[in-house]
Amino acid sequence: MPTEALLARFLEDLTPFRPLAVWAHGSLGGGDYQEGRSDLDLIAVLPGPLSLAAMGRLIVLHRRLRAEPLAGKLHCSYMTPRTAADPARSHPTWAHDGVRRRPVTPVTRRELHEFGRVLHGAPPATYLPPVPDRELRDFVAADQRDFWRPAVDTERLWKQDIWVDLGLLTFARATVTLREGTLISKRQALAELPVLGAPAEVVEDITRRRYGEQGPGPAPDRRARLTRAYLGPAIDALVAGHR
The missing domain is CATH 3.30.460.10 (Beta Polymerase, domain 2)
Structure with a gap:
């Protein structure tokens, strides 16, 4: 291997x-x-x-x-x-x-x-001290607010596979961490995205590429538009709910 x-x-x-x-x-x-x-x-x-x-x-x-x-x-x-x-x-x-x-x-x-x-x-x-739940949640919320939310406004990024994949998967993982205090895998995050209202054709596109399935995906411009339209308001709502 x-x-x-x-x-x-x-x-x-x-x-x-x-x-x-x-x-x-x-x-x-x-x-x-x-x-x-x-x-x-x-x-x-x-x-x-x-x-x-x-x-x-x-x-x-x-x-x-x-x-x-x-x-x-x-x-x-x-x-x-x-x-x-x-x-x-x-x-x-x-x-x-x-x-x-x-x-x-x-x-x-x-x-x-x-x-x-x-x-x-x-x-x-x-060598590593435990991570308190509050520290973990605060970091996750700050990462969504300070890194991912500004990135949503840069249109060219979202025509690339890596930004679409990581942007949506990181959002789903952050949502679960803020809601439950736990970490989930990328596979689990993919299953969470439809529940969170992410655009189905984009989630299917990520799944195909990540797990080697065949089939056409949305055009890069459409995929970027769908992702940004969803992710911006979704991050805003997530961060607003964190106290």
């Missing part, structure tokens, strides 16, 4: 960095992983901060992985025991063929506690 081969090589190549733990979250941890479609979302805990020289070696490690199928979908944030507890802190992250700094969000932290897959070393609870 290409996924397992890639993970095995990554763990082997990471050995010189003496990782204390490596975890998978997202679809790979939550049981909704679709090989070739889903990202490989990882967190590694290293003993200490990365020096410039060590960061250079880490970049070489990831670039050498390019020979492996699916390597472009492997994303990994690197934290240390001293930096792990703060959800606002940004960590060096390999994603989309480069290094950037990103926080490990309350959603990711809750995923790791609830269904994170331990690939190496200690479990998430060793």
Whole structure:
């Protein structure tokens, strides 16, 4: 299986960095992983901060992985025991063929506690404090209000598959988290979208592409129009109901 081969090589190549733990979250941890479609979302805990020289070696490690199928979908944030507890802190992250700094969000932290897959070393609870329900809900509401709602107004984005898929699925997952305090998978979010009144032909289009089913979908312009017309008011109502 290409996924397992890639993970095995990554763990082997990471050995010189003496990782204390490596975890998978997202679809790979939550049981909704679709090989070739889903990202490989990882967190590694290293003993200490990365020096410039060590960061250079880490970049070489990831670039050498390019020979492996699916390597472009492997994303990994690197934290240390001293930096792990703060959800606002940004960590060096390999994603989309480069290094950037990103926080490990309350959603990711809750995923790791609830269904994170331990690939190496200690479990998430060793280094990550629990995520209070209020912190999780506040983050989810802020993400919908501050990131997704402004994005709805940028028409060109919604002609791309990735924005339609993530925009609607993230909204459905946020709705359930704010309503029930729980996390759901992308598959469960797809089942939730019709109940929430999302346009049926767009939900069917996402399902076809995500799970490899055949059939025509709506034209990009129509799909973008339907998605934006639904998502803008839906996010407004969701955020307004959060206290």
